Amino acid sequence: MSDVMKIYCENLGEYVDIEGGESLLELAGRLGPRLGMEPICARVNNKTEPLQYRVFAPKQVDFLTRFDRSGERVYIRSLCMMLYRALRTVMPEAGLRIEHSIAGGYYCRLFSRENGGYVAVRPAQIEALKSEMRALRSRDIPFERKERLTRDIIEKFRAEGLDDKVELLETVHELYTTYYRLDGVIDSYYGALAPSTGCLGVFDLLPYQEGFLLMGFDRDDPSRPAAERDQRKMYEAFNENQRFDRIVGIGNVGQLNKAVEEGRSSLLINVAEALHDKQIAAIADRIAEAYRRGGARVVLIAGPSSSGKTTFTKRLAIYLMTNLLEPEMISLDNYFVNRDQTPRDETGDYDYESLYALDLKQFNADLTALLRGEEVKMPTYNFETGTRLYKGDTLRLGPSSLLLMEGIHGLNPELTASIPEKMKYRVYVSALTTLSIDDHNWIPTTDNRLLRRIIRDHKYRGASAIDTLPRWPSVRRGEEKWIFPYQENADSMFNSSLLFELGVMKDYGEAILREVPNDAPEYAEAYRLRRFLGYFAPIGEKSIPPTSLLREFLGGSSFRY
Secondary structure, three states: OOOOOEEEOOOEEEEEEEEEEEHHHHHHHHHHHHOOEEEOOOOOOOOEOOOEEEOOOOOEEEEOOOOOOOHHHHHHHHHHHHHHHHHHHHHOOOEEEEEEEEOOEEEEEEEEOOOOEEEEHHHHHHHHHHHHHHHHHHHHOOOEEEEHHHHHHHHHHHOOOOHHHHHHHHHHHOOEEEEEEOEEEEEEOOOOOOOOOHHHOOOEEEEEHHHHEEEOEEEOOOOOEEEOOOOHHHHHHHHHHHHHHHOOOEHHHHHHHHHEEEEEEHHHHHHHHHHHHHHHHHHHHHHHHHHHHHOEEEEEEOOOOOOOHHHHHHHHHHHHHHOOOOOEEEEEHEOOOHHHOOOEEOOOOOOOOOOOEEEEHHHHHHHHHHHOOEEEEEEEEOOOEEEEEEEEEEEOOOEEEEEEEEOOOOHHHHOOOOOOOEEEEEEEEEEOOOOOOOOOOEOOOOHHHHHHHHHHHHHHOOOOOHHHHHHHHHHHHHHHHHHHHHHHHOEEEEOOOOHHHHHHHHHHHHHHHHHOOOOOOHHHHHHHHHOOOOOOOOOOOOOOOOOOOHHHHHOOOOOOO
């Protein structure tokens, strides 16, 4: 070979010769069986890149399959473009909106390219789309990656009627933009795509509500598509906030950025905070009504990490007091078993996410006694020694009292097995991000929560992003096991996301993420999140009230934590 250089292949643990300008796809083909995998993308110097990436200098390369989290994102994005290409054949008059992840898949709706109104989707049309996607897969068409001046891409997207992408690019102010072409159709995705449609062997389209679900592969059995899960209450929570987004005219990042440029950010903050107030007040009213009918003596508040459960609980207590009730708060953390009895996870570490890290027997005994009107000695937990202590604190419920308990297991029936169902009211809190980057690129709710956690850990715990990022996969596994299966048990759902929050978190998050060094394994995720935040115009925090849920993460709250 001419102009030969060497790259270090992490998968093989050795240096490999490569010709300048050779693509990672070509390299993977040359390495063949030695790789022992079918890569879909790669990490190059700890940044996720498509296999179309060409190497012109020595690099460190780690090939990834679709089973890696980064690889799975590549797989799903590629399915989205294949779906869009299929739609242009089957229903060229329709546009596509991929709104959010729900029910085990990705919720898609079609709209009229002429007037923007939503189009009802018939089962026969879904089958036609699925058939066309299968045909595209069989043809093994390459996803062509291109980079051009942004002003030229804006004109290309404008000609294609992709006004949402035009809005975004006009507000991001990047000189160059990357886009993809598939079988003559162009689109943009904010991350790498697969090398070709032949890599996308497993998918499905299922009718759902007013649209349909795009299903990727099942993580437990990757040879089959993921199955639909029942999340009707979650769907309604998303729907309510999307109606609000339409009223204020902010459905994607381009529209948000324009509102900031036009000086409307303070108004957006005030309106979004008012919506939170209204929703929390409505939940408090429903709890009060249930209480007066003889129920709802125990209010259980659950949700995943960084969903804002603590601030929600404190604000809910205030609204319950306006309903002439006396809320008493109990921390589930005080019922941890002693450390020598704490279960271990698969890595051998203490599993504080497990339901069985709690003393369920004592907890239920205390709850039952409180509901009988008895005085109960209340425990505290010493995290330094890993032991439960009794310091003389007691609690007795009065005639207008109810218990508020916040914790990840609140919706799990086993937590309060001894308490009659009538006496319980369950609330699920999560940051269900309804804002999209554009019509084909949604904002994962997990990214929103992860950024909240990175900022909070840095501010209150002195932790860097390099401390928080490695723990996140374990947190997510705990959520999948202990929280998400019980979401639909909720009597009320509260969406803690705020339309403006990613613009406010932009400067905070970017500064913390920039501290992750390039040679750290966490750099790939830090870089991805920085690139994501780069789409947002910065929003100042001075208009955010001290009672805002976002203050739990940014600081400046009037609540004590």
